[in-house]
Amino acid sequence: MKQLEGFGKFLESLRGKMSLREAANKSGLSHAYIRDLELERNRSTNEKINPSPVTLKKLSDAYNIPYTDLMEKAGYLENQNDFASSSQTAMQEPVSMSDTLFIEVSSKEMIYHTRFERISQGVNSLLDFSLFLDKLEEMGFKKMDTDLFVNMNQIQKYNEKDGKLYFDPLGISKCVVIAAIRQKKYHDLIVRSVARNTGMGLEFHYDRQSSADSLLSSVKRPT
Template sequence: MGQPIAEFGKFLEGLRGAMSLREAAKKSGLSHAYIRDLELEKNRSTNERITPSPDTLKKLSAAYDYPYTELMIKAGHLVEQDISTGEAANVDIDLSAVLYIEIGMKEITYFNRNDKLRKSIASLRHFSLFLDMLDEHQFKKVDTAIYVNFRQIRKYDERGGKLYFDTEGRSVSVTMSALRQRKYHDLIQRSVANNNNTSLEFSFDKHGHLQSSFSPTDK
């Protein structure tokens, strides 16, 4: 990992140019407040320094029509030596059996039911294609560097924001950020129902609030 260029936030602001924050948010899929935080290089709520993740930079690259590789280098995620045509040891992984994935700076960790496997990020092109592939396999980003296979979710603890991969909620779990929990709430419930071969039913409580429950699906 390298070092970000001086005043990287101002560099991002320069890339945005005359584009408004709300237009940049619409094109990138990021919030306008977060884009501004990145330009100021700090979280304005906590005053803590922030650095955009590779996933965020990929979205900004597309929104600003700026090369992803160059953006990764300027952000300090890559150095020139990282960019090569050489491939790291290639490991074929059946994504359908993976519960969730954790993405680091240099490697990707795949978590199955009984073990985990680490694989180096072979190249920037490999990583970019990998991010595109995740959504096709129903992996959703639930926290900063965690992607969960929604086809493997069996239980949803809405109060705790936890996703389990067994119906009893005794196995390993993944905790979602509040923002992602709100974004994927309905999709999670549908996924749990589908994965457990149950149907999702809705009713109203005595206060008029909508409630959901699961019932077995007749085969």
């Protein structure tokens, strides 16, 4: 792995006039970690740090720069032609995406969660991994935490207080906990998705005076 000399400065130049906090909001990374990457060291331990492919994907989205460019400059790829040559073998999903409730991802594997099983798939090609992440949104998935993608076509109950998404209307089956920043960003989309998936009109109630869970009360849509 041969990283571009001055890679941290390169990242800083990509950020440009954008503040660290704005970059953090756009990428989902902490502003302190972004600054550490620009300095190429952990300021707490003074150890050299290198961004992972997942981190680079977040920065490429935030800074609007091709993911492959960052991967090459970070030393993960020798050149873009070599990277592109690996695209002949597309990643095959091990389970129907429409049946997948959510996916946990890392640079080494993806874990698909359905109602009845949990399937792990290794990442063999960084290009396939990048293309897969880009395709997820087209298939109705939204990034709800650092490494969590949720199928919006499957959620059926939303507990705003605890930041939980359930995949059944009673909230007794599998659930995921989403990051607060994503909860705020996608609140309206979540509510609309629950309404669509359950076929019910929704009115959101939350009693601030009690410690009771947030509830979604359902009223049949008029026909």
